Amino acid sequence: MTLPIIRPARADELDAIARAWMDSWVSTGLSQASEGLLNDLRARLPREIAGGWSLFVADDHGTIAAMLALHLPTFLLDQLMVVPTHQGQGLGRHLLAFTRQQMPDEIWLKCVRENEKAWRWYEREGFVFEKGAPNPVTGFMMKHYRWKRAKFVHAKEGTAP
Template structure:
Protein backbone atom coordinates (compact mmCIF):
# COMPACT_ATOMS: atom_id res chain seq x y z
CA UNK A 1 0.00 0.00 0.00
CA UNK A 2 1.30 3.44 -0.94
CA UNK A 3 1.24 6.06 1.79
CA UNK A 4 -0.61 9.30 1.06
CA UNK A 5 1.35 12.31 -0.19
CA UNK A 6 2.05 15.01 2.37
CA UNK A 7 1.57 18.48 0.91
CA UNK A 8 0.52 21.97 2.05
CA UNK A 9 -3.18 22.37 2.80
CA UNK A 10 -5.02 24.81 0.54
CA UNK A 11 -7.65 27.38 1.56
CA UNK A 12 -10.26 25.74 -0.70
CA UNK A 13 -9.81 22.56 1.40
CA UNK A 14 -10.32 24.11 4.83
CA UNK A 15 -13.89 22.79 5.18
CA UNK A 16 -12.73 19.24 4.43
CA UNK A 17 -9.67 19.60 6.67
CA UNK A 18 -11.90 20.75 9.54
CA UNK A 19 -14.15 17.72 8.95
CA UNK A 20 -11.16 15.34 9.12
CA UNK A 21 -9.97 17.13 12.28
CA UNK A 22 -13.40 16.70 13.89
CA UNK A 23 -13.68 13.03 12.88
CA UNK A 24 -10.25 12.24 14.27
CA UNK A 25 -10.81 14.16 17.50
CA UNK A 26 -14.27 12.73 18.14
CA UNK A 27 -12.97 9.19 17.48
CA UNK A 28 -11.21 9.50 20.86
CA UNK A 29 -14.59 9.58 22.60
CA UNK A 30 -13.65 12.74 24.50
CA UNK A 31 -16.05 15.05 22.64
CA UNK A 32 -19.18 14.23 20.64
CA UNK A 33 -19.55 15.15 16.97
CA UNK A 34 -21.60 18.28 16.36
CA UNK A 35 -22.17 21.00 13.80
CA UNK A 36 -20.99 23.50 16.41
CA UNK A 37 -17.68 21.68 16.85
CA UNK A 38 -17.18 21.57 13.09
CA UNK A 39 -17.89 25.30 12.84
CA UNK A 40 -15.45 26.03 15.69
CA UNK A 41 -12.68 23.93 14.14
CA UNK A 42 -13.19 25.57 10.74
CA UNK A 43 -12.89 29.03 12.31
CA UNK A 44 -9.86 27.91 14.33
CA UNK A 45 -8.09 26.72 11.17
CA UNK A 46 -8.07 30.20 9.66
CA UNK A 47 -7.21 31.85 12.97
CA UNK A 48 -4.28 29.50 13.68
CA UNK A 49 -2.90 29.86 10.16
CA UNK A 50 -3.01 33.64 10.62
CA UNK A 51 -1.10 33.11 13.90
CA UNK A 52 1.70 31.09 12.31
CA UNK A 53 0.56 27.53 11.66
CA UNK A 54 2.05 25.75 8.68
CA UNK A 55 -0.71 23.39 7.57
CA UNK A 56 -0.17 20.12 5.73
CA UNK A 57 -2.51 17.37 4.62
CA UNK A 58 -2.00 13.73 3.76
CA UNK A 59 -3.56 13.39 0.31
CA UNK A 60 -4.68 9.86 -0.53
CA UNK A 61 -5.45 10.12 -4.25
CA UNK A 62 -7.64 13.20 -3.78
CA UNK A 63 -9.02 12.29 -0.33
CA UNK A 64 -7.70 14.15 2.71
CA UNK A 65 -6.62 11.35 5.03
CA UNK A 66 -5.00 13.49 7.74
CA UNK A 67 -4.02 16.98 8.78
CA UNK A 68 -0.78 18.17 10.32
CA UNK A 69 -0.36 21.62 11.84
CA UNK A 70 3.11 22.81 12.81
CA UNK A 71 4.14 26.06 14.44
CA UNK A 72 7.73 26.15 13.23
CA UNK A 73 8.92 29.24 15.18
CA UNK A 74 8.17 27.51 18.51
CA UNK A 75 8.99 23.95 17.32
CA UNK A 76 5.42 22.90 18.15
CA UNK A 77 3.65 19.97 16.57
CA UNK A 78 0.22 21.44 17.26
CA UNK A 79 -2.12 18.96 15.54
CA UNK A 80 -1.65 15.54 14.03
CA UNK A 81 -5.10 14.19 13.16
CA UNK A 82 -5.70 11.07 11.09
CA UNK A 83 -9.18 10.35 9.72
CA UNK A 84 -10.63 7.21 11.33
CA UNK A 85 -10.84 5.61 7.87
CA UNK A 86 -7.05 5.87 7.59
CA UNK A 87 -6.01 5.00 11.16
CA UNK A 88 -3.95 1.87 11.74
CA UNK A 89 -2.04 2.22 8.45
CA UNK A 90 1.19 3.84 9.74
CA UNK A 91 0.06 7.24 8.49
CA UNK A 92 0.74 8.83 11.89
CA UNK A 93 4.30 7.52 11.80
CA UNK A 94 4.68 8.86 8.23
CA UNK A 95 3.47 12.31 9.37
CA UNK A 96 5.78 12.23 12.39
CA UNK A 97 8.78 11.40 10.16
CA UNK A 98 7.79 14.35 7.95
CA UNK A 99 7.57 16.56 11.07
CA UNK A 100 11.07 15.50 12.11
CA UNK A 101 12.36 16.63 8.72
CA UNK A 102 10.73 20.05 9.28
CA UNK A 103 12.04 20.32 12.85
CA UNK A 104 15.07 18.01 12.93
CA UNK A 105 16.52 18.95 16.31
CA UNK A 106 13.59 19.39 18.67
CA UNK A 107 9.80 19.09 18.74
CA UNK A 108 7.28 20.03 21.40
CA UNK A 109 3.67 18.86 21.61
CA UNK A 110 0.71 18.76 23.96
CA UNK A 111 -1.69 15.87 24.28
CA UNK A 112 -4.94 15.60 26.24
CA UNK A 113 -4.27 13.49 29.34
CA UNK A 114 -7.40 11.41 28.79
CA UNK A 115 -6.26 10.52 25.25
CA UNK A 116 -4.08 7.70 26.51
CA UNK A 117 -3.81 6.01 23.10
CA UNK A 118 -2.20 9.16 21.66
CA UNK A 119 0.23 9.98 24.45
CA UNK A 120 1.37 6.38 24.79
CA UNK A 121 2.05 6.38 21.03
CA UNK A 122 4.12 9.57 21.31
CA UNK A 123 6.10 8.03 24.17
CA UNK A 124 6.82 4.95 22.02
CA UNK A 125 7.98 7.36 19.30
CA UNK A 126 10.62 8.87 21.61
CA UNK A 127 8.80 11.85 23.13
CA UNK A 128 9.55 12.53 26.79
CA UNK A 129 6.92 13.76 29.23
CA UNK A 130 7.77 17.21 30.63
CA UNK A 131 4.74 18.41 32.64
CA UNK A 132 0.95 18.66 32.88
CA UNK A 133 -1.01 21.90 32.71
CA UNK A 134 -4.64 22.78 31.96
CA UNK A 135 -5.58 24.20 28.57
CA UNK A 136 -7.06 27.62 29.44
CA UNK A 137 -9.54 27.48 26.54
CA UNK A 138 -10.83 23.90 26.68
CA UNK A 139 -10.18 23.04 30.31
CA UNK A 140 -8.61 19.71 29.31
CA UNK A 141 -5.51 18.73 31.29
CA UNK A 142 -2.65 18.63 28.79
CA UNK A 143 0.46 16.47 28.92
CA UNK A 144 3.44 18.35 27.48
CA UNK A 145 6.06 16.34 25.61
CA UNK A 146 9.41 17.03 24.02
CA UNK A 147 11.51 15.14 21.51
CA UNK A 148 15.13 16.10 21.07
CA UNK A 149 17.51 14.60 18.55
CA UNK A 150 20.38 12.78 20.15
CA UNK A 151 23.86 12.64 18.73
CA UNK A 152 24.27 8.88 18.58
CA UNK A 153 27.80 9.15 17.25
CA UNK A 154 29.07 10.95 20.36
CA UNK A 155 27.03 8.65 22.62
CA UNK A 156 28.75 5.61 21.10
CA UNK A 157 32.26 6.89 21.85
CA UNK A 158 33.96 5.62 25.02
Protein backbone atom coordinates in the same frame (compact mmCIF):
# COMPACT_ATOMS: atom_id res chain seq x y z
CA MET B 1 -0.82 0.05 0.59
CA THR B 2 0.71 3.28 -0.64
CA LEU B 3 0.75 6.03 1.96
CA PRO B 4 -0.98 9.32 1.13
CA ILE B 5 1.12 12.24 -0.09
CA ILE B 6 1.91 14.91 2.50
CA ARG B 7 1.58 18.38 1.00
CA PRO B 8 0.75 21.93 2.06
CA ALA B 9 -2.95 22.54 2.62
CA ARG B 10 -4.84 24.73 0.16
CA ALA B 11 -7.27 27.47 1.11
CA ASP B 12 -10.06 25.82 -0.90
CA GLU B 13 -9.98 22.68 1.25
CA LEU B 14 -10.25 24.18 4.73
CA ASP B 15 -13.79 22.83 5.11
CA ALA B 16 -12.64 19.27 4.35
CA ILE B 17 -9.70 19.72 6.73
CA ALA B 18 -12.03 20.89 9.52
CA ARG B 19 -14.22 17.83 8.94
CA ALA B 20 -11.18 15.50 9.03
CA TRP B 21 -10.02 17.21 12.24
CA MET B 22 -13.43 16.74 13.84
CA ASP B 23 -13.71 13.10 12.75
CA SER B 24 -10.27 12.33 14.18
CA TRP B 25 -10.95 14.16 17.45
CA VAL B 26 -14.33 12.46 17.87
CA SER B 27 -12.66 9.06 17.34
CA THR B 28 -10.86 9.59 20.68
CA GLY B 29 -14.20 9.38 22.48
CA LEU B 30 -13.56 12.73 24.18
CA SER B 31 -16.17 14.66 22.22
CA GLN B 32 -19.27 14.20 20.09
CA ALA B 33 -19.55 15.26 16.46
CA SER B 34 -21.72 18.34 16.05
CA GLU B 35 -22.25 21.28 13.75
CA GLY B 36 -21.05 23.51 16.59
CA LEU B 37 -17.74 21.67 16.88
CA LEU B 38 -17.30 21.64 13.11
CA ASN B 39 -18.01 25.38 12.92
CA ASP B 40 -15.51 26.06 15.72
CA LEU B 41 -12.83 24.12 13.84
CA ARG B 42 -13.70 25.88 10.56
CA ALA B 43 -13.26 29.24 12.29
CA ARG B 44 -10.06 28.17 14.05
CA LEU B 45 -8.16 27.08 10.92
CA PRO B 46 -7.66 30.53 9.31
CA ARG B 47 -6.98 32.06 12.73
CA GLU B 48 -4.24 29.49 13.46
CA ILE B 49 -2.74 29.85 9.97
CA ALA B 50 -2.60 33.63 10.49
CA GLY B 51 -0.93 32.95 13.85
CA GLY B 52 1.87 30.95 12.28
CA TRP B 53 0.66 27.43 11.60
CA SER B 54 2.21 25.59 8.68
CA LEU B 55 -0.72 23.40 7.70
CA PHE B 56 -0.27 20.15 5.78
CA VAL B 57 -2.59 17.39 4.69
CA ALA B 58 -2.15 13.75 3.84
CA ASP B 59 -3.79 13.51 0.42
CA ASP B 60 -5.07 10.05 -0.46
CA HIS B 61 -6.00 10.45 -4.13
CA GLY B 62 -8.00 13.61 -3.47
CA THR B 63 -9.33 12.65 -0.03
CA ILE B 64 -7.99 14.33 3.11
CA ALA B 65 -6.72 11.39 5.19
CA ALA B 66 -5.05 13.51 7.88
CA MET B 67 -4.08 17.02 8.88
CA LEU B 68 -0.80 18.16 10.37
CA ALA B 69 -0.32 21.60 11.92
CA LEU B 70 3.19 22.71 12.81
CA HIS B 71 4.34 25.94 14.40
CA LEU B 72 7.91 25.91 13.18
CA PRO B 73 9.25 28.94 15.14
CA THR B 74 8.44 27.26 18.47
CA PHE B 75 9.12 23.65 17.36
CA LEU B 76 5.51 22.78 18.14
CA LEU B 77 3.66 19.88 16.60
CA ASP B 78 0.27 21.43 17.28
CA GLN B 79 -2.10 18.94 15.61
CA LEU B 80 -1.63 15.51 14.09
CA MET B 81 -5.08 14.18 13.25
CA VAL B 82 -5.72 11.04 11.19
CA VAL B 83 -9.28 10.34 10.07
CA PRO B 84 -10.65 7.05 11.44
CA THR B 85 -10.74 5.28 8.05
CA HIS B 86 -6.97 5.81 7.73
CA GLN B 87 -5.94 5.02 11.32
CA GLY B 88 -3.81 1.97 12.05
CA GLN B 89 -2.12 1.98 8.63
CA GLY B 90 1.16 3.75 9.44
CA LEU B 91 0.00 7.22 8.42
CA GLY B 92 0.67 8.74 11.86
CA ARG B 93 4.25 7.46 11.76
CA HIS B 94 4.59 8.84 8.20
CA LEU B 95 3.38 12.26 9.38
CA LEU B 96 5.73 12.15 12.36
CA ALA B 97 8.69 11.35 10.07
CA PHE B 98 7.68 14.35 7.94
CA THR B 99 7.51 16.48 11.10
CA ARG B 100 11.03 15.39 12.05
CA GLN B 101 12.22 16.54 8.62
CA GLN B 102 10.69 19.98 9.27
CA MET B 103 12.01 20.18 12.84
CA PRO B 104 15.02 17.84 12.94
CA ASP B 105 16.46 18.79 16.31
CA GLU B 106 13.53 19.26 18.67
CA ILE B 107 9.74 18.89 18.74
CA TRP B 108 7.25 19.86 21.44
CA LEU B 109 3.63 18.76 21.62
CA LYS B 110 0.66 18.69 23.97
CA CYS B 111 -1.72 15.79 24.29
CA VAL B 112 -4.96 15.52 26.23
CA ARG B 113 -4.32 13.37 29.32
CA GLU B 114 -7.44 11.28 28.68
CA ASN B 115 -6.27 10.47 25.14
CA GLU B 116 -4.14 7.60 26.40
CA LYS B 117 -3.87 5.94 22.99
CA ALA B 118 -2.22 9.08 21.58
CA TRP B 119 0.19 9.88 24.39
CA ARG B 120 1.31 6.24 24.72
CA TRP B 121 2.01 6.27 20.96
CA TYR B 122 4.09 9.46 21.28
CA GLU B 123 6.04 7.88 24.15
CA ARG B 124 6.77 4.82 21.98
CA GLU B 125 7.97 7.24 19.27
CA GLY B 126 10.58 8.72 21.62
CA PHE B 127 8.75 11.68 23.16
CA VAL B 128 9.44 12.36 26.83
CA PHE B 129 6.82 13.68 29.25
CA GLU B 130 7.83 17.12 30.57
CA LYS B 131 4.84 18.39 32.58
CA GLY B 132 1.07 18.49 32.92
CA ALA B 133 -0.96 21.68 32.74
CA PRO B 134 -4.58 22.58 32.04
CA ASN B 135 -5.55 24.06 28.69
CA PRO B 136 -7.01 27.47 29.62
CA VAL B 137 -9.48 27.39 26.71
CA THR B 138 -10.82 23.83 26.83
CA GLY B 139 -10.18 22.91 30.45
CA PHE B 140 -8.62 19.59 29.41
CA MET B 141 -5.54 18.56 31.35
CA MET B 142 -2.68 18.45 28.87
CA LYS B 143 0.46 16.35 28.91
CA HIS B 144 3.41 18.26 27.46
CA TYR B 145 6.00 16.20 25.59
CA ARG B 146 9.38 16.87 24.05
CA TRP B 147 11.46 14.96 21.53
CA LYS B 148 15.09 15.84 21.00
CA ARG B 149 17.38 14.39 18.38
CA ALA B 150 20.02 12.20 19.97
CA LYS B 151 23.49 13.68 19.88
CA PHE B 152 26.05 11.05 19.10
CA VAL B 153 29.30 11.25 21.02
CA HIS B 154 32.61 9.93 19.76
CA ALA B 155 33.71 7.54 22.46
CA LYS B 156 37.41 8.15 21.83
CA GLU B 157 37.37 11.96 21.81
CA GLY B 158 34.30 12.61 23.95
CA THR B 159 33.07 15.22 21.49
CA ALA B 160 30.16 15.44 19.14
CA PRO B 161 30.89 14.88 15.43
